[in-house]
Amino acid sequence: MTDDELGAERDRTLLLVDDDAPFVNRLARAMEKRGFEPQTAMSVAEGKAKAEMAPPAFAVVDLRLGDGSGLDVVEALRERRADCRIVVLTGYGAIATAVAAVKLGAVDYLAKPADADEIAKALLSRGEILPPPPENPMSADRVRWEHIQRVYEQCNRNISETARRLNMHRRTLQRILAKRSPR
Known part of the structure; x- marks a missing residue:
């Protein structure tokens, strides 16, 4: 591991961006129990502002927010901190948005409902293991x-x-x- 990677492993700051207040608060508590230092944002504007002030080492961003697309937050995070490990979380999963999220710098794309263990695993994984193929083909x-x-x-x-x-x-x-x- 390089010095930057070791620094990122020690830095457990986490930005959670989601407009569902009960969900983001529960997730913040659960991620805190897993050793992260979470901050929350409820909008694209708030997420971008927090990314500007103190870019986190990790982020979980909802795709659809009340004031726009979470992909804008992903882009802002990537510009401010290139080593930020970002997971896009959404209830509206689509291949196109998954590809767009990864191109902008997200390390994973999870569909809701995802639990805190899945999210932590996605944030901390290095991507060596491929997921199993889907059980059912698309209609x-x-x-x-x-x-x-x-x-x-x-x-x-x-x-x-x-x-x-x-x-x-x-x-x-x-x-x-x-x-x-x-x-």
């Missing part, structure tokens, strides 16, 4: 939804441009994006 509806999400991310989350590229009406696309992913 055709899910594949379509994933494709739409991928194009949406490639268009920098611009609905009009995504609709143009997919050759669909913008309002139809907005309705699809507002729904949860099919199973």
Whole structure:
């Protein structure tokens, strides 16, 4: 291990960004019991501000926040501290957003509900072990939804441009994006 990695292992500061107050408070208490020093933020703006003031060694960021995308917080964290180990946590899992999160610097992407043990393992793992393959393949509806999400991310989350590229009406696309992913 390099000196930077050893320093990161000793530094257990953790930023939790989620707009679900009861969840983020429970997670903060659970992560504190696991040796982390958590701070919480309830919005993109608050998360970015805390990342600017004191960039943490670890972060758990919800993808969808009330005032925007958690990916903006991931980007801010990565700019301020390159060695920050970030896990994106979401109830709206999609391949496109997972890829976008990893490209921005997240080390893992977990779907809610994830417990504190899973989150701690993801934060501390070095990624040597691949997860097992899925039990069930994706449905055709899910594949379509994933494709739409991928194009949406490639268009920098611009609905009009995504609709143009997919050759669909913008309002139809907005309705699809507002729904949860099919199973």
